[in-house]
Amino acid sequence: MSDLQESSVLEALGAIEDPDLGRDIVSLGFVKDLAIDGSEVEFTIRLTTPACPVKDQLKARAEEAVLSLPGVSRAQARMTFEVTSKAGAAARELIPGVRNAVAVASGKGGVGKSTVAANLATSLQTFGARVGLMDADVYGPSIPILMGAFEQPKLTPEKRIIPPVMRGVKLISMGYFLPKDDAVIWRGPMLHKMVQDFLGLVDWGELDYLVIDLPPGTGDIQLSLCQTIPLTGAVVVSTPQDLALSVASKAIAMFRKLQTPILGIVENMSYYTCKHCGERDDIFGHGGAETASSKLGLPFLGQIPLSSVIRERSDRGEPVALDSDSRLSKPFSDLACAVAAQVSIANFKDVPSVTIEA
């Protein structure tokens, strides 16, 4: 049969919507390499996230839609991804290969921000994305411990820092440059310089996501980071407790003031499942972060349970997100999917960009 037209295949595929972006996959330009050979149709669907939870469903629906056309005997979709970017001029200059910088923030300390950051980065990496993890928490750098990476970074002949790679993730931390047990007691301008150096002097190479673990609160580092590069967005970590949420809303207010998009809120230490009886205990209350995010009009990115296994594995430098589909890696892979989806949505939105003329 030679009367099968490309246009009718595209029309059939045009009925399929990307659930995150709410638009059809043809007008989004996701359908590539369409080949019609007699009654056989092959094509590629290129999504904007590596971790799209509905990938298999999309593939099945697309193949089904094409198969239902008269004269088609076989339809084969290949699924790939290319992470989008909306990095502005400043970011292109400072971190040229980085497509998206995502900050992990919290209002108060001790909510497990670094654990979330380390597992988020690991999880994105297991989906096949190129990922970097920058530990910007100068006061309590914990990424080297969480990722089990104590190897000192090496320098290129041009004196650029080569980040060590651990669990497939490129890492950099203030912890590498400080004598053990020493503290950072710095004024604002020095912190600003540190942020710029970390961004500019590190040879990140090509990255889909650079996850940045921020110190808690709303201080110099957060401000410098938002001023130095346009972040794709921030992920705010909170426990379900009212107290933590009221402080988290301060971090949210800061990002709003700096016009940095907030990708959503993730609830850590969400609940505890008893090792012995399996009963679930909502130690810090239930659903607080989800209620708060809907009140603030922000996406809710997921719940991470409180677990001694997460704690033990973190202390050993083996993030639970490394496991394939275990009870504890699932919340983190769900989180990674949600963050990747929000990044993709943010990149389809207009961000302010000013043309400056002499």
Added chain:
Amino acid sequence: MEPVPTRIKLSAPGGIAVSWSDGHESLYPSAYLRKRCPCARCEERPPEVREETPGSLPVLGQEAIRAKGAAQVGHYAIQFVWSDGHEAGIYSFGYLREICPCEKCSAGPQPETENAT
């Protein structure tokens, strides 16, 4: 969404011209904008003192101040490099719009209450 600048012309006739996303056009005399620098050092001096301080040093005061360059800061602000060497001020989009010297903006934001009285 609050208006954001889309285009800034540093040496427009009459000063610095800013086009906004809501269609508004602002024209800031360079010295006016320099005097309203929001950096910590400049803010230490009350605005009325800053208003009265003519130029800087008398020798240099003769030359009109101008913006030599500017850069976007993150998603939210503009940083100007002034001809007197100062560049610490980060003018958030909101602040920049707030100090627009055009008649409509400086008249104040509540025309409704005026009509009511």
